[in-house]
Amino acid sequence: MSLEFLKEYEVIINENIEKNIDKIRRLDQSQSSIIDGMEYALLAGGKRIRPFLCILGALIGGLEKEQVSNFASGIEFIHTYSLVHDDLPGMDDDNLRRGKTTCHIKYGVGEAILIGDALLTHGISLLLGHIDGVSLENQVKAVKIMLDSIGLLGMIGGQAADLDQEKSTIDKLETLEYIHTHKTGKLLEGALLSGATLANSSDKIKNDLLAYAKSFGLAYQITDDILDITSSLEELGKPIGSDLKNEKLTYLKIFGISKAKEMAQMEVEKCKNNISNYGKYGNQLIKLADYLIERRK
Amino acid sequence: MSLEFLKEYEVIINENIEKNIDKIRRLDQSQSSIIDGMEYALLAGGKRIRPFLCILGALIGGLEKEQVSNFASGIEFIHTYSLVHDDLPGMDDDNLRRGKTTCHIKYGVGEAILIGDALLTHGISLLLGHIDGVSLENQVKAVKIMLDSIGLLGMIGGQAADLDQEKSTIDKLETLEYIHTHKTGKLLEGALLSGATLANSSDKIKNDLLAYAKSFGLAYQITDDILDITSSLEELGKPIGSDLKNEKLTYLKIFGISKAKEMAQMEVEKCKNNISNYGKYGNQLIKLADYLIERRK
Numbered sequence A, B: 001m002s003l004e005f006l007k008e009y010e011v012i013i014n015e016n017i018e019k020n021i022d023k024i025r026r027l028d029q030s031q032s033s034i035i036d037g038m039e040y041a042l043l044a045g046g047k048r049i050r051p052f053l054c055i056l057g058a059l060i061g062g063l064e065k066e067q068v069s070n071f072a073s074g075i076e077f078i079h080t081y082s083l084v085h086d087d088l089p090g091m092d093d094d095n096l097r098r099g100k101t102t103c104h105i106k107y108g109v110g111e112a113i114l115i116g117d118a119l120l121t122h123g124i125s126l127l128l129g130h131i132d133g134v135s136l137e138n139q140v141k142a143v144k145i146m147l148d149s150i151g152l153l154g155m156i157g158g159q160a161a162d163l164d165q166e167k168s169t170i171d172k173l174e175t176l177e178y179i180h181t182h183k184t185g186k187l188l189e190g191a192l193l194s195g196a197t198l199a200n201s202s203d204k205i206k207n208d209l210l211a212y213a214k215s216f217g218l219a220y221q222i223t224d225d226i227l228d229i230t231s232s233l234e235e236l237g238k239p240i241g242s243d244l245k246n247e248k249l250t251y252l253k254i255f256g257i258s259k260a261k262e263m264a265q266m267e268v269e270k271c272k273n274n275i276s277n278y279g280k281y282g283n284q285l286i287k288l289a290d291y292l293i294e295r296r297k
Helices: A004-027 A034-042 A049-060 A065-086 A103-107 A109-127 A136-150 A155-167 A173-198 A203-230 A251-255 A257-274 A279-294 B004-027 B034-042 B049-060 B065-086 B103-107 B109-127 B136-150 B155-167 B173-198 B203-230 B251-255 B257-274 B279-294
Strands: none
Touching (some): A004 A049, A004 A109, A034 A109, A034 B155, A049 A065, A049 A203, A049 A279, A065 A136, A065 A155, A065 A173, A065 B109, A103 A109, A109 A136, A109 B065, A109 B109, A109 B136, A109 B155, A136 A155, A136 A173, A136 B109, A136 B136, A155 A173, A155 B034, A173 A203, A203 A251, A203 A257, A203 A279, A251 A257, A257 A279, B004 B049, B034 B065, B034 B103, B049 B203, B049 B279, B065 B109, B065 B136, B065 B173, B103 B109, B109 B136, B136 B173, B155 B173, B203 B251, B257 B279
Protein backbone atom coordinates (compact mmCIF):
# COMPACT_ATOMS: atom_id res chain seq x y z
CA MET A 1 0.00 0.00 0.00
CA SER A 2 1.07 3.53 -0.69
CA LEU A 3 2.29 5.86 1.99
CA GLU A 4 2.80 8.77 -0.38
CA PHE A 5 0.92 11.12 1.94
CA LEU A 6 3.45 10.34 4.68
CA LYS A 7 6.31 11.35 2.37
CA GLU A 8 4.89 14.86 2.06
CA TYR A 9 5.11 15.38 5.83
CA GLU A 10 8.50 13.68 6.02
CA VAL A 11 9.91 16.24 3.58
CA ILE A 12 8.55 19.16 5.62
CA ILE A 13 9.96 17.76 8.85
CA ASN A 14 13.34 16.88 7.37
CA GLU A 15 13.75 20.36 5.90
CA ASN A 16 12.76 21.90 9.20
CA ILE A 17 15.18 19.71 11.16
CA GLU A 18 18.05 20.64 8.85
CA LYS A 19 17.15 24.34 9.07
CA ASN A 20 17.21 24.20 12.86
CA ILE A 21 20.43 22.20 13.02
CA ASP A 22 22.09 24.73 10.68
CA LYS A 23 20.92 27.55 12.94
CA ILE A 24 22.44 25.95 16.05
CA ARG A 25 25.63 25.06 14.15
CA ARG A 26 26.15 28.66 13.02
CA LEU A 27 26.01 29.87 16.63
CA ASP A 28 27.91 26.99 18.25
CA GLN A 29 31.45 27.85 19.33
CA SER A 30 32.14 24.72 21.35
CA GLN A 31 34.16 23.12 18.52
CA SER A 32 32.76 19.83 19.76
CA SER A 33 31.20 16.94 17.89
CA ILE A 34 27.84 17.35 19.65
CA ILE A 35 26.13 19.22 16.81
CA ASP A 36 27.38 16.60 14.30
CA GLY A 37 26.03 13.86 16.55
CA MET A 38 22.66 15.60 16.86
CA GLU A 39 22.42 15.84 13.07
CA TYR A 40 23.62 12.26 12.60
CA ALA A 41 21.01 10.89 15.01
CA LEU A 42 18.21 13.07 13.64
CA LEU A 43 18.90 12.20 10.01
CA ALA A 44 19.51 8.48 10.52
CA GLY A 45 16.24 7.46 8.91
CA GLY A 46 12.97 7.26 10.77
CA LYS A 47 9.54 7.80 9.31
CA ARG A 48 8.75 10.91 11.39
CA ILE A 49 5.59 9.29 12.72
CA ARG A 50 5.47 11.43 15.86
CA PRO A 51 5.76 14.79 14.08
CA PHE A 52 3.22 13.45 11.56
CA LEU A 53 0.78 12.72 14.39
CA CYS A 54 1.32 16.21 15.83
CA ILE A 55 0.72 17.88 12.47
CA LEU A 56 -2.38 15.75 11.83
CA GLY A 57 -3.78 16.70 15.25
CA ALA A 58 -3.27 20.36 14.34
CA LEU A 59 -4.69 19.97 10.81
CA ILE A 60 -7.84 18.25 12.08
CA GLY A 61 -8.28 21.23 14.39
CA GLY A 62 -7.97 23.68 11.50
CA LEU A 63 -4.34 24.86 11.62
CA GLU A 64 -1.92 24.83 8.67
CA LYS A 65 1.14 22.56 8.42
CA GLU A 66 3.51 25.52 8.32
CA GLN A 67 2.28 26.80 11.67
CA VAL A 68 3.30 23.67 13.53
CA SER A 69 6.39 22.45 11.64
CA ASN A 70 8.81 23.80 14.28
CA PHE A 71 6.76 22.30 17.10
CA ALA A 72 6.51 18.98 15.27
CA SER A 73 10.28 18.93 14.66
CA GLY A 74 10.78 19.59 18.35
CA ILE A 75 8.94 16.33 19.01
CA GLU A 76 11.33 14.49 16.66
CA PHE A 77 14.31 16.02 18.49
CA ILE A 78 12.83 14.69 21.74
CA HIS A 79 12.09 11.26 20.26
CA THR A 80 15.66 11.09 18.94
CA TYR A 81 17.09 12.00 22.36
CA SER A 82 15.22 9.03 23.83
CA LEU A 83 16.74 6.69 21.20
CA VAL A 84 20.29 7.99 21.73
CA HIS A 85 20.07 7.50 25.51
CA ASP A 86 18.28 4.15 25.13
CA ASP A 87 21.17 2.80 23.03
CA LEU A 88 23.83 3.70 25.64
CA PRO A 89 25.81 1.15 27.65
CA GLY A 90 23.94 0.79 30.96
CA MET A 91 20.71 1.02 28.97
CA ASP A 92 20.14 -1.27 25.93
CA ASP A 93 23.81 -1.10 24.88
CA ASP A 94 23.04 -1.33 21.14
CA ASN A 95 25.62 -0.91 18.39
CA LEU A 96 23.18 -0.52 15.51
CA ARG A 97 20.07 1.60 15.01
CA ARG A 98 18.25 1.88 11.69
CA GLY A 99 21.19 0.09 10.04
CA LYS A 100 23.68 2.66 11.26
CA THR A 101 26.29 2.75 14.02
CA THR A 102 24.74 4.17 17.21
CA CYS A 103 25.86 7.55 18.56
CA HIS A 104 28.04 6.32 21.42
CA ILE A 105 29.94 3.98 19.10
CA LYS A 106 30.51 6.76 16.57
CA TYR A 107 31.13 9.72 18.93
CA GLY A 108 31.94 8.24 22.35
CA VAL A 109 29.81 7.54 25.43
CA GLY A 110 30.20 10.94 27.11
CA GLU A 111 29.45 12.66 23.83
CA ALA A 112 26.33 10.52 23.27
CA ILE A 113 25.03 11.48 26.72
CA LEU A 114 25.48 15.15 25.79
CA ILE A 115 24.04 14.61 22.29
CA GLY A 116 20.89 13.24 23.92
CA ASP A 117 20.79 16.04 26.49
CA ALA A 118 21.15 18.65 23.74
CA LEU A 119 18.44 17.01 21.60
CA LEU A 120 16.04 17.11 24.54
CA THR A 121 16.86 20.70 25.49
CA HIS A 122 16.68 22.07 21.94
CA GLY A 123 13.60 19.98 21.25
CA ILE A 124 11.80 21.73 24.09
CA SER A 125 13.08 25.10 22.83
CA LEU A 126 11.47 24.32 19.47
CA LEU A 127 8.17 23.54 21.19
CA LEU A 128 8.33 27.02 22.73
CA GLY A 129 9.18 28.89 19.50
CA HIS A 130 6.73 31.59 18.43
CA ILE A 131 3.72 30.30 16.44
CA ASP A 132 1.66 32.75 14.38
CA GLY A 133 -2.06 32.39 14.99
CA VAL A 134 -1.79 30.22 18.12
CA SER A 135 -2.35 31.78 21.54
CA LEU A 136 0.49 31.49 24.02
CA GLU A 137 -1.99 29.88 26.46
CA ASN A 138 -2.72 27.02 24.06
CA GLN A 139 0.93 26.64 23.15
CA VAL A 140 2.03 26.37 26.78
CA LYS A 141 -0.77 23.84 27.37
CA ALA A 142 0.56 21.80 24.44
CA VAL A 143 4.13 22.01 25.74
CA LYS A 144 2.98 20.79 29.16
CA ILE A 145 1.22 17.84 27.52
CA MET A 146 4.51 16.99 25.82
CA LEU A 147 6.54 17.37 29.03
CA ASP A 148 4.10 15.14 30.94
CA SER A 149 4.28 12.54 28.19
CA ILE A 150 8.09 12.32 28.35
CA GLY A 151 8.68 12.65 32.12
CA LEU A 152 8.85 10.02 34.84
CA LEU A 153 5.06 9.63 34.69
CA GLY A 154 5.38 9.00 30.94
CA MET A 155 8.23 7.84 28.69
CA ILE A 156 11.02 7.85 31.28
CA GLY A 157 8.83 5.73 33.61
CA GLY A 158 8.49 3.20 30.78
CA GLN A 159 12.23 3.19 30.13
CA ALA A 160 12.89 2.71 33.84
CA ALA A 161 10.47 -0.22 34.11
CA ASP A 162 12.02 -1.72 30.97
CA LEU A 163 15.47 -1.47 32.57
CA ASP A 164 14.17 -3.10 35.75
CA GLN A 165 12.51 -6.04 34.00
CA GLU A 166 15.76 -6.91 32.23
CA LYS A 167 17.07 -7.64 35.70
CA SER A 168 14.05 -9.58 36.88
CA THR A 169 12.62 -12.81 35.51
CA ILE A 170 8.97 -12.20 36.30
CA ASP A 171 6.77 -12.48 33.21
CA LYS A 172 3.91 -10.21 34.01
CA LEU A 173 1.45 -8.88 31.48
CA GLU A 174 0.81 -5.88 33.73
CA THR A 175 4.49 -4.90 33.67
CA LEU A 176 4.66 -5.38 29.91
CA GLU A 177 1.62 -3.16 29.43
CA TYR A 178 3.01 -0.50 31.74
CA ILE A 179 6.30 -0.49 29.84
CA HIS A 180 4.75 -0.19 26.40
CA THR A 181 1.99 2.28 27.20
CA HIS A 182 4.64 4.48 28.80
CA LYS A 183 7.87 3.89 26.87
CA THR A 184 6.28 4.07 23.42
CA GLY A 185 2.64 5.03 23.90
CA LYS A 186 2.86 8.25 25.92
CA LEU A 187 4.97 10.10 23.35
CA LEU A 188 2.66 9.03 20.48
CA GLU A 189 -0.33 10.25 22.53
CA GLY A 190 1.47 13.47 23.48
CA ALA A 191 2.33 14.18 19.84
CA LEU A 192 -1.26 13.86 18.60
CA LEU A 193 -2.81 15.62 21.61
CA SER A 194 -0.36 18.51 21.60
CA GLY A 195 -1.19 19.15 17.93
CA ALA A 196 -4.91 19.14 18.73
CA THR A 197 -4.27 21.45 21.69
CA LEU A 198 -2.35 23.95 19.56
CA ALA A 199 -5.47 24.05 17.36
CA ASN A 200 -7.70 24.64 20.39
CA SER A 201 -9.72 21.50 19.57
CA SER A 202 -12.82 20.46 21.49
CA ASP A 203 -12.71 17.83 24.24
CA LYS A 204 -14.65 15.47 21.93
CA ILE A 205 -11.92 15.65 19.27
CA LYS A 206 -9.15 15.32 21.86
CA ASN A 207 -10.79 12.23 23.36
CA ASP A 208 -11.20 10.59 19.95
CA LEU A 209 -7.59 11.33 19.07
CA LEU A 210 -6.38 10.06 22.44
CA ALA A 211 -8.29 6.79 21.96
CA TYR A 212 -6.75 6.48 18.48
CA ALA A 213 -3.27 7.15 19.86
CA LYS A 214 -3.65 4.57 22.64
CA SER A 215 -4.61 1.79 20.23
CA PHE A 216 -2.01 2.98 17.74
CA GLY A 217 0.71 2.78 20.39
CA LEU A 218 -0.26 -0.71 21.41
CA ALA A 219 -0.48 -1.97 17.81
CA TYR A 220 2.85 -0.31 17.09
CA GLN A 221 4.56 -2.08 19.96
CA ILE A 222 3.06 -5.50 19.24
CA THR A 223 4.19 -5.34 15.59
CA ASP A 224 7.64 -4.23 16.81
CA ASP A 225 7.82 -7.36 18.94
CA ILE A 226 6.71 -9.47 15.95
CA LEU A 227 9.25 -7.86 13.60
CA ASP A 228 12.04 -8.58 16.08
CA ILE A 229 11.46 -12.26 15.24
CA THR A 230 10.09 -12.31 11.68
CA SER A 231 12.12 -9.55 9.99
CA SER A 232 15.71 -9.70 8.76
CA LEU A 233 18.77 -7.67 9.76
CA GLU A 234 18.63 -5.96 6.38
CA GLU A 235 15.01 -4.92 6.67
CA LEU A 236 15.05 -3.97 10.33
CA GLY A 237 18.43 -2.21 10.41
CA LYS A 238 19.36 -3.90 13.68
CA PRO A 239 20.01 -7.49 14.72
CA ILE A 240 16.80 -9.52 14.84
CA GLY A 241 16.05 -11.66 17.87
CA SER A 242 17.62 -9.08 20.18
CA ASP A 243 14.59 -9.12 22.50
CA LEU A 244 15.02 -12.85 22.91
CA LYS A 245 18.75 -12.47 23.51
CA ASN A 246 18.15 -9.74 26.09
CA GLU A 247 15.42 -11.87 27.69
CA LYS A 248 13.00 -9.03 27.16
CA LEU A 249 9.37 -9.44 28.04
CA THR A 250 7.40 -9.19 24.77
CA TYR A 251 3.87 -9.81 23.54
CA LEU A 252 5.21 -12.76 21.54
CA LYS A 253 6.73 -14.32 24.61
CA ILE A 254 3.42 -14.13 26.47
CA PHE A 255 0.91 -14.80 23.70
CA GLY A 256 2.75 -16.46 20.82
CA ILE A 257 2.88 -15.07 17.28
CA SER A 258 -0.64 -15.78 16.00
CA LYS A 259 -2.43 -14.36 19.03
CA ALA A 260 -0.09 -11.32 18.97
CA LYS A 261 -0.91 -10.68 15.30
CA GLU A 262 -4.60 -10.91 16.13
CA MET A 263 -4.19 -8.41 18.96
CA ALA A 264 -2.38 -5.95 16.72
CA GLN A 265 -5.15 -6.27 14.10
CA MET A 266 -7.79 -5.65 16.77
CA GLU A 267 -6.05 -2.47 17.96
CA VAL A 268 -5.83 -1.21 14.38
CA GLU A 269 -9.58 -1.71 14.02
CA LYS A 270 -10.10 0.29 17.21
CA CYS A 271 -7.90 3.05 15.74
CA LYS A 272 -10.12 3.22 12.69
CA ASN A 273 -13.37 3.30 14.63
CA ASN A 274 -12.23 6.23 16.73
CA ILE A 275 -11.26 8.38 13.78
CA SER A 276 -13.76 7.49 11.06
CA ASN A 277 -15.54 10.87 11.06
CA TYR A 278 -12.57 13.18 10.51
CA GLY A 279 -12.50 13.57 6.72
CA LYS A 280 -9.28 13.68 4.71
CA TYR A 281 -6.94 13.91 7.68
CA GLY A 282 -8.81 11.26 9.65
CA ASN A 283 -8.42 9.08 6.59
CA GLN A 284 -4.64 9.62 6.62
CA LEU A 285 -4.55 8.50 10.25
CA ILE A 286 -6.50 5.37 9.23
CA LYS A 287 -4.00 4.65 6.43
CA LEU A 288 -1.15 5.02 8.91
CA ALA A 289 -2.77 2.49 11.25
CA ASP A 290 -3.16 0.04 8.36
CA TYR A 291 0.48 0.51 7.47
CA LEU A 292 1.46 -0.57 10.98
CA ILE A 293 0.35 -4.12 10.31
CA GLU A 294 2.01 -4.34 6.92
CA ARG A 295 5.35 -2.72 7.69
CA ARG A 296 8.54 -4.74 7.44
CA LYS A 297 10.68 -2.45 9.60
CA MET B 1 31.30 35.72 57.81
CA SER B 2 27.65 34.93 58.24
CA LEU B 3 25.52 33.54 55.47
CA GLU B 4 22.36 33.50 57.54
CA PHE B 5 20.40 35.22 54.77
CA LEU B 6 21.30 32.33 52.44
CA LYS B 7 19.85 29.82 54.92
CA GLU B 8 16.44 31.48 54.66
CA TYR B 9 16.30 30.85 50.90
CA GLU B 10 17.79 27.37 51.27
CA VAL B 11 14.88 26.40 53.55
CA ILE B 12 12.29 27.67 51.05
CA ILE B 13 13.94 25.81 48.17
CA ASN B 14 14.43 22.57 50.11
CA GLU B 15 10.80 22.53 51.21
CA ASN B 16 9.67 23.22 47.67
CA ILE B 17 11.90 20.47 46.25
CA GLU B 18 10.52 17.92 48.73
CA LYS B 19 6.95 19.00 47.99
CA ASN B 20 7.49 18.51 44.27
CA ILE B 21 9.27 15.18 44.69
CA ASP B 22 6.39 13.93 46.89
CA LYS B 23 3.92 15.00 44.21
CA ILE B 24 5.73 13.03 41.48
CA ARG B 25 6.21 10.04 43.80
CA ARG B 26 2.47 9.85 44.57
CA LEU B 27 1.68 9.63 40.84
CA ASP B 28 4.58 7.40 39.79
CA GLN B 29 3.62 3.80 39.01
CA SER B 30 6.89 2.70 37.44
CA GLN B 31 8.04 0.94 40.62
CA SER B 32 11.52 2.01 39.63
CA SER B 33 14.29 3.63 41.65
CA ILE B 34 14.29 6.78 39.50
CA ILE B 35 12.25 8.91 41.91
CA ASP B 36 14.48 7.82 44.81
CA GLY B 37 17.53 8.75 42.76
CA MET B 38 16.07 12.15 41.90
CA GLU B 39 15.45 12.85 45.57
CA TYR B 40 18.86 11.51 46.57
CA ALA B 41 20.66 13.74 44.07
CA LEU B 42 18.54 16.80 44.88
CA LEU B 43 18.97 16.49 48.63
CA ALA B 44 22.67 15.62 48.61
CA GLY B 45 23.66 19.01 49.99
CA GLY B 46 24.35 22.01 47.83
CA LYS B 47 23.92 25.63 48.82
CA ARG B 48 21.09 26.34 46.33
CA ILE B 49 23.06 29.23 44.87
CA ARG B 50 21.27 29.10 41.48
CA PRO B 51 17.73 29.21 42.90
CA PHE B 52 18.95 31.95 45.26
CA LEU B 53 20.16 34.00 42.29
CA CYS B 54 16.82 33.49 40.53
CA ILE B 55 14.84 34.56 43.59
CA LEU B 56 17.09 37.59 44.12
CA GLY B 57 16.61 38.64 40.49
CA ALA B 58 12.85 38.43 41.03
CA LEU B 59 12.96 40.24 44.40
CA ILE B 60 15.02 43.11 43.00
CA GLY B 61 12.32 43.45 40.33
CA GLY B 62 9.56 43.62 42.94
CA LEU B 63 8.16 40.06 43.08
CA GLU B 64 7.72 38.01 46.27
CA LYS B 65 9.73 34.87 47.11
CA GLU B 66 6.63 32.69 47.12
CA GLN B 67 5.81 33.60 43.53
CA VAL B 68 9.04 32.20 42.15
CA SER B 69 9.83 29.29 44.49
CA ASN B 70 8.62 26.65 41.99
CA PHE B 71 10.54 28.28 39.16
CA ALA B 72 13.66 28.55 41.32
CA SER B 73 13.38 24.88 42.33
CA GLY B 74 13.09 23.98 38.66
CA ILE B 75 16.51 25.56 38.20
CA GLU B 76 17.92 23.36 40.99
CA PHE B 77 16.39 20.26 39.32
CA ILE B 78 18.18 21.29 36.12
CA HIS B 79 21.47 22.01 37.88
CA THR B 80 21.25 18.61 39.60
CA TYR B 81 20.63 16.84 36.26
CA SER B 82 23.85 18.36 34.95
CA LEU B 83 25.78 17.04 37.98
CA VAL B 84 24.31 13.52 37.69
CA HIS B 85 25.22 13.28 34.00
CA ASP B 86 28.62 14.91 34.56
CA ASP B 87 29.54 12.22 37.10
CA LEU B 88 28.76 9.32 34.71
CA PRO B 89 31.36 6.98 33.22
CA GLY B 90 32.21 8.44 29.81
CA MET B 91 31.98 11.89 31.40
CA ASP B 92 33.96 12.69 34.59
CA ASP B 93 33.44 9.17 36.01
CA ASP B 94 33.31 10.35 39.64
CA ASN B 95 32.42 8.13 42.60
CA LEU B 96 31.88 10.92 45.13
CA ARG B 97 29.94 14.17 45.04
CA ARG B 98 29.44 16.39 48.09
CA GLY B 99 30.83 13.58 50.24
CA LYS B 100 28.25 11.09 49.02
CA THR B 101 28.29 8.20 46.57
CA THR B 102 27.31 9.43 43.09
CA CYS B 103 24.02 8.33 41.50
CA HIS B 104 25.41 5.78 39.04
CA ILE B 105 27.36 4.04 41.82
CA LYS B 106 24.29 3.93 44.05
CA TYR B 107 21.58 3.19 41.46
CA GLY B 108 23.37 1.91 38.33
CA VAL B 109 24.52 3.62 35.14
CA GLY B 110 21.30 3.22 33.13
CA GLU B 111 19.29 4.44 36.10
CA ALA B 112 21.56 7.49 36.54
CA ILE B 113 21.07 8.42 32.88
CA LEU B 114 17.30 8.29 33.43
CA ILE B 115 17.54 10.10 36.79
CA GLY B 116 19.31 12.96 35.00
CA ASP B 117 16.81 12.91 32.13
CA ALA B 118 13.90 13.02 34.58
CA LEU B 119 15.47 15.85 36.59
CA LEU B 120 15.87 17.91 33.42
CA THR B 121 12.35 17.19 32.16
CA HIS B 122 10.61 17.85 35.48
CA GLY B 123 12.82 20.87 36.08
CA ILE B 124 11.53 22.43 32.86
CA SER B 125 7.95 21.49 33.87
CA LEU B 126 8.48 23.43 37.10
CA LEU B 127 9.66 26.47 35.13
CA LEU B 128 6.36 26.32 33.24
CA GLY B 129 4.10 25.96 36.31
CA HIS B 130 1.48 28.67 36.80
CA ILE B 131 2.74 31.82 38.57
CA ASP B 132 0.24 34.23 40.10
CA GLY B 133 0.91 37.82 39.14
CA VAL B 134 3.38 37.08 36.33
CA SER B 135 2.23 37.31 32.71
CA LEU B 136 2.60 34.19 30.60
CA GLU B 137 4.63 36.28 28.10
CA ASN B 138 7.26 37.13 30.73
CA GLN B 139 7.29 33.58 32.07
CA VAL B 140 7.88 32.07 28.62
CA LYS B 141 10.64 34.64 28.02
CA ALA B 142 12.24 33.55 31.30
CA VAL B 143 11.94 29.86 30.37
CA LYS B 144 13.59 30.54 27.01
CA ILE B 145 16.46 32.32 28.78
CA MET B 146 16.89 29.20 30.91
CA LEU B 147 16.74 26.84 27.91
CA ASP B 148 19.32 28.92 26.03
CA SER B 149 21.58 28.93 29.07
CA ILE B 150 21.56 25.11 29.35
CA GLY B 151 21.59 24.09 25.65
CA LEU B 152 24.49 23.47 23.30
CA LEU B 153 25.11 27.22 23.07
CA GLY B 154 25.30 27.30 26.89
CA MET B 155 26.03 24.68 29.53
CA ILE B 156 26.11 21.61 27.28
CA GLY B 157 28.59 23.40 24.99
CA GLY B 158 30.83 23.93 28.03
CA GLN B 159 30.51 20.29 29.08
CA ALA B 160 31.35 19.17 25.54
CA ALA B 161 34.44 21.39 25.33
CA ASP B 162 35.50 20.13 28.77
CA LEU B 163 35.18 16.54 27.54
CA ASP B 164 37.23 17.38 24.44
CA GLN B 165 40.07 19.05 26.33
CA GLU B 166 40.52 16.01 28.53
CA LYS B 167 41.52 14.26 25.33
CA SER B 168 43.76 17.01 24.05
CA THR B 169 46.91 18.44 25.60
CA ILE B 170 46.64 21.98 24.34
CA ASP B 171 46.74 24.50 27.20
CA LYS B 172 44.77 27.37 25.82
CA LEU B 173 43.35 30.18 27.93
CA GLU B 174 40.67 30.71 25.29
CA THR B 175 39.43 27.11 25.64
CA LEU B 176 39.49 27.36 29.43
CA GLU B 177 37.46 30.57 29.34
CA TYR B 178 34.96 29.07 26.91
CA ILE B 179 34.53 26.01 29.14
CA HIS B 180 33.98 27.96 32.33
CA THR B 181 31.80 30.74 30.96
CA HIS B 182 29.61 28.04 29.42
CA LYS B 183 29.77 25.03 31.75
CA THR B 184 29.33 27.03 34.95
CA GLY B 185 28.68 30.63 33.97
CA LYS B 186 25.69 30.36 31.65
CA LEU B 187 23.43 28.66 34.20
CA LEU B 188 24.33 31.22 36.88
CA GLU B 189 23.55 34.01 34.41
CA GLY B 190 20.34 32.31 33.31
CA ALA B 191 19.19 31.91 36.91
CA LEU B 192 19.63 35.60 37.78
CA LEU B 193 18.30 36.88 34.44
CA SER B 194 15.27 34.62 34.38
CA GLY B 195 14.30 35.89 37.85
CA ALA B 196 14.63 39.49 36.66
CA THR B 197 12.62 38.64 33.53
CA LEU B 198 9.79 37.12 35.55
CA ALA B 199 9.67 40.46 37.38
CA ASN B 200 9.56 42.37 34.08
CA SER B 201 12.72 44.29 35.03
CA SER B 202 14.16 47.10 32.92
CA ASP B 203 17.07 46.53 30.53
CA LYS B 204 19.29 48.59 32.85
CA ILE B 205 18.63 46.19 35.75
CA LYS B 206 19.06 43.12 33.53
CA ASN B 207 22.39 44.41 32.21
CA ASP B 208 23.69 45.12 35.72
CA LEU B 209 22.61 41.67 36.91
CA LEU B 210 24.15 40.02 33.86
CA ALA B 211 27.47 41.80 34.49
CA TYR B 212 27.32 40.64 38.13
CA ALA B 213 26.57 37.08 37.07
CA LYS B 214 29.43 37.00 34.57
CA SER B 215 32.00 38.08 37.17
CA PHE B 216 30.38 35.86 39.78
CA GLY B 217 30.67 32.82 37.48
CA LEU B 218 34.32 33.48 36.76
CA ALA B 219 35.20 34.05 40.43
CA TYR B 220 33.25 30.91 41.32
CA GLN B 221 35.19 28.79 38.87
CA ILE B 222 38.60 30.18 39.80
CA THR B 223 37.98 29.49 43.50
CA ASP B 224 36.77 25.99 42.55
CA ASP B 225 40.10 25.39 40.84
CA ILE B 226 41.95 26.72 43.89
CA LEU B 227 39.92 24.56 46.30
CA ASP B 228 40.72 21.47 44.24
CA ILE B 229 44.32 21.94 45.43
CA THR B 230 44.09 23.69 48.80
CA SER B 231 41.04 22.04 50.38
CA SER B 232 40.80 18.62 52.00
CA LEU B 233 38.68 15.58 51.11
CA GLU B 234 36.65 16.19 54.25
CA GLU B 235 35.89 19.81 53.49
CA LEU B 236 35.33 19.40 49.76
CA GLY B 237 33.35 16.16 49.85
CA LYS B 238 35.29 14.75 46.91
CA PRO B 239 38.94 13.79 46.35
CA ILE B 240 41.19 16.83 46.10
CA GLY B 241 43.71 17.09 43.27
CA SER B 242 41.25 15.43 40.86
CA ASP B 243 41.75 18.16 38.24
CA LEU B 244 45.48 17.47 38.31
CA LYS B 245 44.88 13.73 38.07
CA ASN B 246 42.49 14.18 35.16
CA GLU B 247 44.96 16.57 33.51
CA LYS B 248 42.28 19.23 33.46
CA LEU B 249 43.03 22.69 32.24
CA THR B 250 42.56 25.03 35.23
CA TYR B 251 43.30 28.65 36.11
CA LEU B 252 45.91 27.39 38.56
CA LYS B 253 47.71 25.44 35.88
CA ILE B 254 47.91 28.51 33.65
CA PHE B 255 48.46 31.30 36.20
CA GLY B 256 49.68 29.71 39.45
CA ILE B 257 47.91 30.07 42.78
CA SER B 258 48.72 33.64 43.76
CA LYS B 259 47.75 35.17 40.42
CA ALA B 260 44.58 33.01 40.38
CA LYS B 261 43.59 34.29 43.83
CA GLU B 262 44.18 37.83 42.66
CA MET B 263 41.97 37.25 39.62
CA ALA B 264 39.16 35.85 41.75
CA GLN B 265 39.38 38.88 44.07
CA MET B 266 39.23 41.21 41.07
CA GLU B 267 36.08 39.53 39.74
CA VAL B 268 34.44 39.79 43.16
CA GLU B 269 35.15 43.54 43.16
CA LYS B 270 33.54 43.77 39.72
CA CYS B 271 30.50 41.93 41.10
CA LYS B 272 30.14 44.50 43.85
CA ASN B 273 30.51 47.51 41.57
CA ASN B 274 27.74 46.28 39.29
CA ILE B 275 25.25 45.76 42.05
CA SER B 276 25.99 48.52 44.58
CA ASN B 277 22.76 50.47 44.00
CA TYR B 278 20.21 47.73 44.60
CA GLY B 279 19.41 48.12 48.31
CA LYS B 280 18.86 45.16 50.63
CA TYR B 281 18.79 42.50 47.92
CA GLY B 282 21.75 43.97 46.08
CA ASN B 283 23.56 43.83 49.40
CA GLN B 284 22.77 40.11 49.70
CA LEU B 285 24.27 39.53 46.26
CA ILE B 286 27.39 41.40 47.41
CA LYS B 287 27.65 39.22 50.52
CA LEU B 288 27.36 36.13 48.36
CA ALA B 289 30.21 37.32 46.16
CA ASP B 290 32.39 37.92 49.24
CA TYR B 291 31.56 34.45 50.47
CA LEU B 292 32.94 32.99 47.22
CA ILE B 293 36.47 33.98 48.15
CA GLU B 294 36.25 32.72 51.71
CA ARG B 295 34.47 29.42 51.16
CA ARG B 296 36.23 26.17 51.96
CA LYS B 297 34.03 23.91 49.83
